[in-house]
Amino acid sequence: MTGLRVRRGHWMPTSADKLEEARHRSGDVPHSSGSLLLTTSHKSDGLAELLRSVFGFARFRANQEAVCRAAIGGRDLLLVMPTGAGKSLCYQLPAIARGGTALVISPLIALMEDQAAKLDALGRRVARIHSGLDRSVARQACVDYLAGNLQFLFIAPERLRVPGFAEMLAKRKLALIAIDEAHCISQWGHEFRPDYRQLSRLRTSFPKLPIAAFTASATRQVRHDILKQLQMRDPHLYIASFHRQNLRYIVQECEARTQMELLVPALRHYAGESVIVYSPTIRRVEETVEYLEESGIAAVPYHAKMETPMRRQNQERWMSDEVRVLVGTIAFGLGINKPAVRAVIHLSLPQSIEQYYQEAGRAGRDGRQADCVLLWQKRDHVLLEYFIGKISDDAERERASGRKRVISRFADSRGCRHRQICVHFGETPKWESCGSCDNCGAKPEWLKKEIVTVAEPKVATRKSSFPPTPSPSFYTPQLRSEKPRVRDSAPAEADPVLAEYLREWRRNMARENKVPAYIILHDSTLEELCRRRPSNSAELKQVPGIGEKKADVYGAEILQALRNCGDGARATQTVTREASPAEQTLRLLHEGRSFEEIGRIRARQVSTIVCTVASLIETGQIKLDAKWISPDAQPLIEAACLKQGVERLKDIKEAVPPYVSFEDIRLVVAHLRAENRVRAKTA
Numbered sequence: 001m002t003g004l005r006v007r008r009g010h011w012m013p014t015s016a017d018k019l020e021e022a023r024h025r026s027g028d029v030p031h032s033s034g035s036l037l038l039t040t041s042h043k044s045d046g047l048a049e050l051l052r053s054v055f056g057f058a059r060f061r062a063n064q065e066a067v068c069r070a071a072i073g074g075r076d077l078l079l080v081m082p083t084g085a086g087k088s089l090c091y092q093l094p095a096i097a098r099g100g101t102a103l104v105i106s107p108l109i110a111l112m113e114d115q116a117a118k119l120d121a122l123g124r125r126v127a128r129i130h131s132g133l134d135r136s137v138a139r140q141a142c143v144d145y146l147a148g149n150l151q152f153l154f155i156a157p158e159r160l161r162v163p164g165f166a167e168m169l170a171k172r173k174l175a176l177i178a179i180d181e182a183h184c185i186s187q188w189g190h191e192f193r194p195d196y197r198q199l200s201r202l203r204t205s206f207p208k209l210p211i212a213a214f215t216a217s218a219t220r221q222v223r224h225d226i227l228k229q230l231q232m233r234d235p236h237l238y239i240a241s242f243h244r245q246n247l248r249y250i251v252q253e254c255e256a257r258t259q260m261e262l263l264v265p266a267l268r269h270y271a272g273e274s275v276i277v278y279s280p281t282i283r284r285v286e287e288t289v290e291y292l293e294e295s296g297i298a299a300v301p302y303h304a305k306m307e308t309p310m311r312r313q314n315q316e317r318w319m320s321d322e323v324r325v326l327v328g329t330i331a332f333g334l335g336i337n338k339p340a341v342r343a344v345i346h347l348s349l350p351q352s353i354e355q356y357y358q359e360a361g362r363a364g365r366d367g368r369q370a371d372c373v374l375l376w377q378k379r380d381h382v383l384l385e386y387f388i389g390k391i392s393d394d395a396e397r398e399r400a401s402g403r404k405r406v407i408s409r410f411a412d413s414r415g416c417r418h419r420q421i422c423v424h425f426g427e428t429p430k431w432e433s434c435g436s437c438d439n440c441g442a443k444p445e446w447l448k449k450e451i452v453t454v455a456e457p458k459v460a461t462r463k464s465s466f467p468p469t470p471s472p473s474f475y476t477p478q479l480r481s482e483k484p485r486v487r488d489s490a491p492a493e494a495d496p497v498l499a500e501y502l503r504e505w506r507r508n509m510a511r512e513n514k515v516p517a518y519i520i521l522h523d524s525t526l527e528e529l530c531r532r533r534p535s536n537s538a539e540l541k542q543v544p545g546i547g548e549k550k551a552d553v554y555g556a557e558i559l560q561a562l563r564n565c566g567d568g569a570r571a572t573q574t575v576t577r578e579a580s581p582a583e584q585t586l587r588l589l590h591e592g593r594s595f596e597e598i599g600r601i602r603a604r605q606v607s608t609i610v611c612t613v614a615s616l617i618e619t620g621q622i623k624l625d626a627k628w629i630s631p632d633a634q635p636l637i638e639a640a641c642l643k644q645g646v647e648r649l650k651d652i653k654e655a656v657p658p659y660v661s662f663e664d665i666r667l668v669v670a671h672l673r674a675e676n677r678v679r680a681k682t683a
């Protein structure tokens with residue numbers, strides 16, 4: 001890269017930035033006020049005006065203006081800036097300024113759709129071609145392109161392999177070529193895509209066009225590779241610093257049990273704030289959500305094997321602050337740009353520093369302090385090795401091993417985390433210590449507290465999902481088959497229905513007493529209860545794990561629960577076993593049960609039941625019943641919806657009296673959405 005000037009900068013959205021945007025939207029800022037960042041000599045050339053009139057932004061961020069000018073002037077471009085920094089503007093504005101069509105290459109349909117939709121909303125003429133669309137759409141896109149009707153054409157890289165496609169493009173004037181997620185071109189990158197190699201042909205096909213490449217995470221080696229592969233000529237380079245000062249990196253090695261014992265207080269610490277929890281496998285996503293629910297923390301799962309509507313709904317519930325904790329696999333997060341995420345918690349070692357940086361970097365996009373917590377376990381290595389072993393290409397497998405070694409070293413090291421990340425990406429920080437990572441003395445409150453140890457680790461026995469299952473496993477709401485440590489002489493099979501019943505009782509007790517479930521009764525004790533079915537106090541005390549104290553406090557309740565399960569409750573449970581959660585809820589509603597009762601029977605929180613009922617209402621499977629919501633709440637909520645719209649429950653909540661709950665709002669909004677749909681259909 002000799003002879004190339006690399007500009008380095010620091011990016012962080014400042015509150016001034018936000019204020020400026022807000023003011024601009026509300027029209028407080030006179031259009032001529034310009035920006036402090038604009039150099040006066042350029043003020044007259046209309047770039048700022050374009051920024052305002054097309055994008056509605058009052059001023060450029062960090063280096064955007066210089067980058068735009070370089071691109072408008074026909075320079076090639078490599079821009080490395082964190083996600084959310086505003087890279088897209090750096091091809092969009094030059095494209096508009098240069099005239100003609102910009103060809104945008106993007107690796108993922110979701111990203112393409114997102115960008116295209118945004119440009120469309122700005123009144124730009126946009127088309128996209130990818131495998132998720134009908135052929136006729138692609139054909140129309142080509143027709144529009146050839147007619148000179150497009151400002152932006154989005155394509156997937158493999159499109160360039162289609163015979164005649166490049167020739168078709170050459171028939172008209174392209175404004176520039178933009179390559180998003182450009183690190184995918186490099187085999188040294190953590191997201192190498194062989195199809196991106198096609199892009200090296202672009203220079204030959206379009207020798208005169210400027211090529212602009214964008215990425216949020218590229219090491220020095222990857223940057224070199226991008227320049228080389230794309231055959232860039234005297235490119236304008238801008239590499240923002242990888243030092244995200246508002247982030248606090250906390251790395252902690254744990255055992256399976258302590259991991260959950262840390263996660264719960266951690267999430268309590270961030271209560272009311274948005275958090276992402278990353279889990280390595282689908283099974284562990286499900287288990288974690290379940291565990292959190294048992295601990296009284298509402299969380300939604302997100303992974304690739306979920307039904308699309310449910311996945312989307314969970315994402316929306318998290319985006320709209322309805323549920324604050326989202327537990328997902330790495331499938332979650334692309335294109336998600338939620339500014340106020342206060343923590344990203346990893347439950348296992350990521351595959352590379354780049355991946356960690358990208359995922360952890362979803363915290364604190366608003367520029368305020370946020371925590372990136374890595375709770376890793378020794379066994380994570382096994383899972384990583386397993387994934388690496390599945391890579392068939394020798395060289396690629398070797399590179400993956402290399403990435404794993406680096407992230408392992410990162411996790412183990414005593415050095416400043418911020419510094420290690422910066423160095424990894426080719427920076428040489430002048431400072432040695434940051435003050436905001438665990439190795440520089442920063443420790444969150446919840447980590448300082450001593451970890452309570454119990455005799456029989458619940459999680460260790462429950463979460464024995466190793467060796468890793470090759471195919472994604474699904475959570476089925478059946479009983480876990482953990483083996484009790486101490487086996488009685490007569491190991492009678494535990495009654496699964498009774499066991500589920502007792503678990504449910506335990507969850508309720510735990511919630512009432514605000515303690516973890518295992519504090520009430522340990523799993524092994526619960527199993528013994530099922531096996532022995534004590535019918536009086538003396539028999540109860542014979543059960544391992546039930547001492548005088550427990551018998552005293554819970555004895556009567558437990559005996560009652562055992563008796564209850566003998567008759568009515570048990571029948572309901574058996575019937576509802578196979579049905580889907582929605583079907584179960586629907587049936588119980590028809591039986592006239594209250595949400596609380598359904599919650600108890602289904603062993604779910606009331607808020608979960610309300611969500612299910614809301615989707616049932618929204619999909620027209622059941623009608624809203626006035627007795628489900630607080631008295632007089634409905635007209636208040638409806639009035640608020642008229643003013644605020646039904647998109648953000650939080651806005652509605654703020655517009656109604658405090659006694660109106662989120663549950664009330666959720667149900668009425670579902671009702672309104674259902675009505676709207678009916679009206680739209682009949683209209």
Ligand code: ADP
Nearest residue numbers: 021057059060061082083084085086087088089
């Ligand atoms: P990146 O591609 O770097 O991840 P985006 O281009 O998607 O980031 O931009 C992130 C957000 O920042 C978008 O909502 C965009 O509208 C906004 N943005 C970009 N430039 C500006 C600006 N100059 N002023 C205000 N907001 C901006």
Ligand code: MG
Nearest residue numbers: 084087088180
């Ligand atoms: Mg982008």
Ligand code: ZN
Nearest residue numbers: 416434437440
């Ligand atoms: Zn540090």
